[in-house]
Amino acid sequence: MDKNYMKLEFLSKSANESFARVVVAAFASQLDPTLEELSDIKTAVSEAVTNAIIHGYEYGEGVIIIEAFIVDNLINITIRDSGKGIKNIEEAMEPFYTSKPDLERSGMGFTVMETFMDSLVVESSEGKGTVVRMTKEIKNLSDEER
Amino acid sequence: MFLEMEELENNLIVKLKGELDHHSSEDIRKKIDAYFSTSSTSNIVMDLNELTFMDSSGVGLIMGRYRSAQEKNGYLIIACDKERIVRILDMSGLLKIIKLYPNLDTAIRNI
Ligand SMILES: Nc1ncnc2c1ncn2[C@@H]1O[C@H](COP(=O)(O)OP(=O)(O)OP(=O)(O)O)[C@@H](O)[C@H]1O
Ligand SMILES: [Mg+2]
Numbered sequence: 001m002d003k004n005y006m007k008l009e010f011l012s013k014s015a016n017e018s019f020a021r022v023v024v025a026a027f028a029s030q031l032d033p034t035l036e037e038l039s040d041i042k043t044a045v046s047e048a049v050t051n052a053i054i055h056g057y058e059y060g061e062g063v064i065i066i067e068a069f070i071v072d073n074l075i076n077i078t079i080r081d082s083g084k085g086i087k088n089i090e091e092a093m094e095p096f097y098t099s100k101p102d103l104e105r106s107g108m109g110f111t112v113m114e115t116f117m118d119s120l121v122v123e124s125s126e127g128k129g130t131v132v133r134m135t136k137e138i139k140n141l142s143d144e145e146r
Numbered sequence: 147m148f149l150e151m152e153e154l155e156n157n158l159i160v161k162l163k164g165e166l167d168h169h170s171s172e173d174i175r176k177k178i179d180a181y182f183s184t185s186s187t188s189n190i191v192m193d194l195n196e197l198t199f200m201d202s203s204g205v206g207l208i209m210g211r212y213r214s215a216q217e218k219n220g221y222l223i224i225a226c227d228k229e230r231i232v233r234i235l236d237m238s239g240l241l242k243i244i245k246l247y248p249n250l251d252t253a254i255r256n257i
Contacts, residue, residue, distance in 0.1 A: 017169050018169065039230055112237070
């Protein structure tokens with residue numbers, strides 16, 4: 001069994017969104033993913049990090065922690081904030097639900113994460129923060145299948 | 147993120163290049179709104195073919211500009227044939243209300 005692990009900690013600034021998704025994608029690259037799989041990971045990470053900044057910390061200053069584990073060809077990504085938390089997780093995960101329609105949010109973030117990753121679990125407690133856990137299996141396609 | 151705007155008759159052509167996320171969309175939104183609010187054009191044509199990344203923040207940006215065009219009794223159309231981006235647009239229901247063409251030339255011809 002081949003294992004690897006990384007941890008990234010950064011301030012909740014929107015300028016860090018691209019930095020965060022590029023780091024996770026670079027870590028995932030050792031599994032030799034297709035460009036499609038890499039884009040899936042980048043998009044899902046971007047959604048979770050953006051949520052931590054906009055909703056978790058509501059544009060205030062806080063710390064976002066990303067951890068990623070690799071076990072064989074599975075990548076497990078955890079994105080954590082210590083922000084305001086989510087009162088009703090089920091409602092929050094519904095497509096089109098947003099608590100901030102005035103900020104031109106579409107309520108698609110969790111739906112995008114669910115679609116592009118193999119699994120998505122959200123844990124949250126009000127006033128304490130939110131943890132988003134996602135996994136994706138990297139298929140290891142042969143050159144002909146790519 | 148790179149933005150190019152140009153007026154063509156009654157249409158504001160908006161070309162986006164690079165990565166459209168929450169961070170870049172804030173700036174892009176301000177620039178489009180500043181231009182469109184004082185422009186005599188009433189339609190917006192968004193060319194997304196040179197985007198290398200887009201997440202749900204892009205959906206919000208397009209939705210908002212769709213509304214600005216509506217307020218001027220105009221409409222917004224999209225030029226894009228990038229499968230990934232089209233998939234996100236489709237997921238978010240935008241393609242039920244916004245017309246999509248594969249490229250800018252076809253979009254302009256069909257205005
Ligand atoms: N990290 C978080 N902390 C607190 N609330 C959150 C967090 N992530 C999501 N939420 C809540 O869940 C809702 C749904 O999130 P989702 O990402 O699906 O949509 P959105 O962020 O509102 O819109 P979009 O992602 O399309 O821009 C948010 O509106 C917010 O209320
Ligand atoms: Mg979101």
